[in-house]
Amino acid sequence: TVIGRLDAGKISGYDVHDVNINLHLLDHVIYIDKLMGQQGTDGSFEVGGTVTIGGPIAAHFSAQKLALGMFTKSAGLERKVHGTADIEAAFGGTTSNPSADVTIAANNGGFQGSTFDALDGEFHLKNGLVDVKNFSVEKSINGKDYMASAKGIVPLKALFANREEELNDYERIKLTVSLDQADLSILPFVSDQIDWALGPTKGKLEITGTPAHPLVKGSVSLSDGAVKFKPLTVPVTGMTAQVDFNGDSMTVRDFSGKMGEGTYAGQGTLKMNGLTPASYDFSLTADKLDIESDFFKGPLSGQLRVNNDKFFGLELPKISGQIDLADCTISVPAIPDSDGELPDIILDADVNVGDRVHAYSSYLYDMYLTGNVHFGGTTRHPKTSGSVSVKRGGTINYLKTEFNVREGTAYFNQVDSFLPSITFLADTRLTQAKVFLSITGPLDNMTFTLKSTPEMSQSEIIRLLTLRDAYKAGQANLDAGDLLIVGLQMSFLSEVEDVMRNMLWLDRFTIARGSGSAFDTHDEESNKAIDVYHVEMGKYISDKVMFKYTQQIGGDDTHRFGLQYDMNDRFGLSLEKEAQKFIVGLEARIHF
Numbered sequence: 001t002v003i004g005r006l007d008a009g010k011i012s013g014y015d016v017h018d019v020n021i022n023l024h025l026l027d028h029v030i031y032i033d034k035l036m037g038q039q040g041t042d043g044s045f046e047v048g049g050t051v052t053i054g055g056p057i058a059a060h061f062s063a064q065k066l067a068l069g070m071f072t073k074s075a076g077l078e079r080k081v082h083g084t085a086d087i088e089a090a091f092g093g094t095t096s097n098p099s100a101d102v103t104i105a106a107n108n109g110g111f112q113g114s115t116f117d118a119l120d121g122e123f124h125l126k127n128g129l130v131d132v133k134n135f136s137v138e139k140s141i142n143g144k145d146y147m148a149s150a151k152g153i154v155p156l157k158a159l160f161a162n163r164e165e166e167l168n169d170y171e172r173i174k175l176t177v178s179l180d181q182a183d184l185s186i187l188p189f190v191s192d193q194i195d196w197a198l199g200p201t202k203g204k205l206e207i208t209g210t211p212a213h214p215l216v217k218g219s220v221s222l223s224d225g226a227v228k229f230k231p232l233t234v235p236v237t238g239m240t241a242q243v244d245f246n247g248d249s250m251t252v253r254d255f256s257g258k259m260g261e262g263t264y265a266g267q268g269t270l271k272m273n274g275l276t277p278a279s280y281d282f283s284l285t286a287d288k289l290d291i292e293s294d295f296f297k298g299p300l301s302g303q304l305r306v307n308n309d310k311f312f313g314l315e316l317p318k319i320s321g322q323i324d325l326a327d328c329t330i331s332v333p334a335i336p337d338s339d340g341e342l343p344d345i346i347l348d349a350d351v352n353v354g355d356r357v358h359a360y361s362s363y364l365y366d367m368y369l370t371g372n373v374h375f376g377g378t379t380r381h382p383k384t385s386g387s388v389s390v391k392r393g394g395t396i397n398y399l400k401t402e403f404n405v406r407e408g409t410a411y412f413n414q415v416d417s418f419l420p421s422i423t424f425l426a427d428t429r430l431t432q433a434k435v436f437l438s439i440t441g442p443l444d445n446m447t448f449t450l451k452s453t454p455e456m457s458q459s460e461i462i463r464l465l466t467l468r469d470a471y472k473a474g475q476a477n478l479d480a481g482d483l484l485i486v487g488l489q490m491s492f493l494s495e496v497e498d499v500m501r502n503m504l505w506l507d508r509f510t511i512a513r514g515s516g517s518a519f520d521t522h523d524e525e526s527n528k529a530i531d532v533y534h535v536e537m538g539k540y541i542s543d544k545v546m547f548k549y550t551q552q553i554g555g556d557d558t559h560r561f562g563l564q565y566d567m568n569d570r571f572g573l574s575l576e577k578e579a580q581k582f583i584v585g586l587e588a589r590i591h592f
Contacts, residue, residue, distance in 0.1 A: 001025075006037070012073035015040055028053045039066050043084065049091070057098055061089040068109050083109020085119075093126070100125040115139065115185065130154040132175065139183060141198065148182035150175055152207075163212040163274040173214075175207040184225050199225025199239060213274040216245040225257070233292040234260050248272045252282065260290020262299055268306075281307040291328075298328025304349070311346050311378060318346035326354035330369075331361050342379040349375050353388055356543070358507065362497040366508060367394025367405060370569060373412050384412035388420070391569050392589055395510070396426050396437065398448075399465040402512040402536075403428045403437050410443070419443040430514070435461055507546065508538030516550045517558050518576065518583050538564075548576065 006019035019037030023030060035047040042065045049059030069081040085106035093099035106119040117140055122133040136149040152175035161167055179201045187197035203220035225239035239257035243250060248271060255266040268282030283306075288299035302323035309318040351373045359367050368391040377383035390408030397403075403426035410420035424439040433452040441447045450461040501509035516534025533553045540546045544566045552558040562576025562583070574585035 014070040059091045063087040146183040158210040161210045177205040179203045195228040197227045262289035320348040322350040329358045
């Protein structure tokens with residue numbers, strides 16, 4: 001006899017409390033006189049009946065408002081599922097050949113953006129066969145009801161069979177899945193990178209074989225679907241798809257949709273060997289997809305193909321094609337620290353950097369790029385070639401001082417690395433000196449070098465850039481307070497730049513040290529009591545003409561405005577007015 005009580009505990013992380021147990025064993029029969037308890041706030045469960053060791057079973061299980069997540073966590077699914085379920089189960093047969101009749105009814109369940117109104121199931125187990133009388137999920141969207149359902153036979157032997165095991169026909173799964181009234185809202189349950197999804201599907205699938213070697217026949221179609229991915233601001237809309245299944249093969253006949261004003265279209269085939277892809281060939285064409293993320297904003301075009309190919313005798317996935325960049329803004333994300341290894345994939349892809357590709361980071365750089373890069377080899381041993389160069393007029397922000405880029409190129413020439421080697425030459429003019437900045441070396445290990453005219457040491461130049469007035473007055477020692485102020489200026493002003501640039505729809509918005517005056521007669525550090533800054537704004541009013549405006553902050557009311565005309569990547573003209581004076585500029589870049 002076992003009599004006990006559990007005041008509080010957990011099953012798969014879910015609260016269980018006030019559990020009372022009263023069992024006794026007599027002549028190989030376990031009598032469940034009392035086994036009942038509470039789960040969460042409203043849930044309860046109860047078990048009763050008898051189980052003969054090596055003999056018959058006569059027991060039942062009843063539960064009301066149990067958390068669905070308790071069952072999914074017990075099954076190994078880590079995602080947090082919400083909703084409750086009522087369950088009724090009667091167990092019979094023997095311990096060597098049990099039988100069961102189970103019904104389940106769940107309400108208001110789901111995972112994040114994937115929800116359902118009702119889930120119902122009726123299952124019968126007898127002689128090792130699970131008869132799925134009904135399993136359905138229902139949801140109502142804007143007054144319209146959607147439902148996905150399944151029914152058929154699932155033999156227990158099939159669930160544990162390996163891929164090579166031959167089974168008799170009656171030992172194989174025979175399951176029919178109907179999607180004629182289904183909806184895409186199940187997708188967030190499948191991937192935690194999806195915020196929400198919707199769209200009606202149609203189709204019917206006949207699933208046979210075993211979980212280790214499934215065979216699927218039928219087709220599934222989608223019309224006017226939509227999916228919102230977490231990293232992207234703009235959702236995918238107008239989605240259509242037509243996928244046909246024929247045993248161990250799948251054909252994607254239509255896969256198309258929109259992102260903003262851009263479109264995409266794809267197709268392909270897949271042949272499986274059990275759960276392992278044997279051969280596949282998919283292609284996707286994108287035309288000005290409206291991508292908006294933390295590190296890329298603008299239209300994205302290109303053609304990509306994914307298929308299986310051989311590389312030195314190894315069969316690997318291969319990604320080939322090209323990506324075309326134009327009229328977009330790129331902010332290179334931080335290099336991730338990871339001990340993991342990339343999957344081995346063959347590469348044969350080009351990235352073409354076209355017109356108006358704006359590389360912008362409020363902390364570091366503001367420039368327009370051009371060039372072409374080819375990625376070959378494999379993801380573990382890449383072989384890259386090509387280069388990306390900075391067009392005229394690019395700037396680098398260093399210690400909150402704006403440097404004009406005179407030469408800037410990223411060469412993709414490193415062995416077994418995706419990262420380029422950088423060569424940047426830039427300069428800026430201060431009252432005391434002209435300062436030159438060079439950045440060279442691999443992207444993950446760059447070397448910064450400062451020089452000046454008249455000549456000063458690097459430490460003197462850094463003090464000049466950070467302290468300005470104090471340096472001119474002879475107070476040239478950096479202390480902890482100075483470093484803190486410089487750091488706050490860099491972070492705070494950079495955040496302001498980002499906000500104002502996006503809010504005003506500008507192509508350029510920069511806050512930098514100094515007056516911003518075009519004339520040396522304006523001494524930017526003549527007033528030692530005032531830390532002088534300037535704001536520079538720019539907006540392209542056509543493909544080649546930018547309107548520019550510069551305003552001083554913290555000194556006199558110096559401002560300058562005018563137009564910049566980009567004839568091509570090598571030559572440009574500008575006309576600006578400051579006070580009563582006009583500045584006519586000709587800028588040329590010549591390689592020799």
